[in-house]
């Protein structure tokens with residue numbers, strides 16, 4: 001059970017002066033039951049790979065299968081886009097959430113049950129369903145957008161910058177929810193925020209100009225990141241830890257949760 005990406009190349013505007021090779025012969029297997037972090041600089045191909053995995057576009061070359069089938073959004077894969085709240089357009093959240101479920105042939109009762117269950121998963125109350133999306137704050141709307149994707153019950157869930165432009169409180173809340181639901185659903189987590197990616201991911205992939213430059217476990221990523229120029233692929237707190245290590249101090253470089261890293265730094269400084 002996995003997403004199999006084989007020799008995938010994707011070219012935008014082929015044959016024009018604007019031709020862009022967004023992905024260049026990618027091979028990748030995303031096993032079921034993992035949280036897969038996908039990082040890389042601006043324009044490195046993350047969102048392109050996300051939309052191909054989500055079946056929203058077909059690769060120019062190569063193939064992608066999900067558990068042996070073609071990717072089919074809303075069926076075997078779900079995707080939460082960047083700024084998903086822009087996609088709400090109904091008068092109530094309920095109407096928006098019901099949209100994807102209508103073609104599944106569920107009874108009204110089953111639809112309600114699934115929506116209530118999902119709202120509970122993301123910590124929203126039922127009362128919110130009768131509210132207009134246009135009168136809710138961004139943090140709540142993001143959770144609602146997340147619920148709209150979750151309610152479809154996808155085996156694989158792609159999150160493209162899920163915490164972008166949220167305040168710190170909403171961001172923390174969403175990351176905690178993602179950590180919790182990742183026990184039941186395979187997640188591909190795309191973000192510029194390395195701290196978040198490190199906290200949630202079992203494995204990480206780094207894209208650079210459409211090529212994979214790293215693919216390995218979180219522990220291997222920390223080793224790899226430390227070896228890169230200036231440690232720019234490490235979250236800032238892990239960079240500090242690494243500098244302390246370079247100064248000859250005894251630190252555990254493999255800690256990943258923010259609180260644990262802060263505690264390591266505090267204890268190390270206390271000892272010096």
Ligand SMILES: Nc1ncnc2c1ncn2[C@@H]1O[C@H](COP(=O)(O)OP(=O)(O)OP(=O)(O)O)[C@@H](O)[C@H]1O
Nearest residue numbers: 012013020022040041042043044045046047048049
């Ligand atoms: N619809 C499109 N038409 C033409 N070129 C595109 C299109 N989408 C992306 N590109 C180009 O493809 C390359 C990869 O873009 P992509 O959006 O996949 O990168 P990304 O890693 O998601 O970047 P970011 O970190 O900014 O979200 C970039 O050079 C981008 O300009």
Ligand SMILES: [Mg+2]
Nearest residue numbers: 046047048160
């Ligand atoms: Mg992107």
